[in-house]
Amino acid sequence: MKRRGVAVLGATGSIGVSTLDVLARHPERFEVLALSANSRIEQLAEQAIRFRPRMAVVSGSDDATRLRDLLSERAPEVTVGHGIDALCGAASDPSVDVVMAAIVGAAGMRPALAAAGAGKTVLLSNKGALVMAGEVFLSASRAGKATVLPIDSEHNAVFQCLPPFWHALDPQSAGQGVARIVLTASGGPFRDWSPERMAGVTPEQACAHPNWSMGRKISVDSATMMNKGLELIEAHYLFGVGPDRLEVVVHPESIIHSMVQYDDGSTLAQLGNPDMRTPIAHALGFPHRLDSGVAALSLPELGRLHFEAPDPGRFPCLGLATEALRQGGAGPCVLNAANEIAVAAFLEGRIGFMQISEVCARVLERQGHGSAGADIEAVEMLDDAARALARETIDSLD
Ligand code: NDP
């Protein structure tokens, strides 16, 4: 069997590390050809020494020099590159079959687009590509004949529960027999906190998720429920379903990862222990099933599962994302940019937890009504403008 060549972009992050864990279980199926990182250069060097990729990519030239030094004795054959062109080059390299797009935030958009345009199997973890540039990403995928497989646990669950012929890239199939898509949300660490207590949340508290171990940005998004809002937008693009057929239900145990309800009254759900190696292994092996290292679920041990409707008052970010989705056009991109800036300001201790939604609401109100960027340059301009406005808004709060 020919091994599939894999590029792991964002290899040092939470998803990257889980991906390498799954890949290491199947050396006969996969060959790691490229790895990338931003700031954790020592960790990337260790990964490169272990997996022996052909390419390792970092952001800055100084870091590239440092990485070359670190690899000079133990893995001198690894080609070290830096910057966005090297990253896009790794994503579209002819030797690469599968690209794990797991760079956090807007920085991950161009490499994901490069992989899609080059017709790769794109394991899409980065939310930016769809939220900022949904149409642009989907048309690049269609043009490149890419296969896009969702990694986010909710979308991966939905993908597993949809009929096999369903795919957003084939608009003809959209809508057949599917009544609703129900995304589950853990509700984050402050699910039952009062609004007064939530106002005083610290970055450390927001980053301590009860069920999932994740990067800092997505942990904060999970605590504000903006993460679920961005996931509604992702689901819209991935599955071709409008906001009226998308629903969120709070499920604190994170065992049911999402559901699809059909016209005949059936609800299909995907269940599993909350460990990202399951959706990663699903997408890596698709359509086959691979061992992921995740323990099987024991329902008797769990005993009960709980569900409730989300509280829009305490989680205004969810409402903002739904509004951005209904608004369409620039809305999702502007919201995503404002949120990235607001979350960074919160993590730096510059604004309070509940001010994240305030910043997003103000930026969306002022800048979310235009049309979506028609190409990547237009998307980046829109994103830059929304970030500038978010910074201005934050300064005005000080
Ligand atoms: P992490 O913050 O743990 O990792 C992010 C990765 O991106 C790291 O490898 C980091 O490098 C790299 N990176 C950061 N900034 C840049 C940049 N400017 N240029 C190039 N590379 C950069 O994030 P996660 O792994 O948690 O998440 C990755 C993506 O997957 C996000 O979009 C997230 O929303 C999504 N996701 C994550 C889930 C999870 O459970 N973690 C679940 C579902 C989706 P370095 O560490 O070296 O700085």
Ligand code: MG
């Ligand atoms: Mg998710």
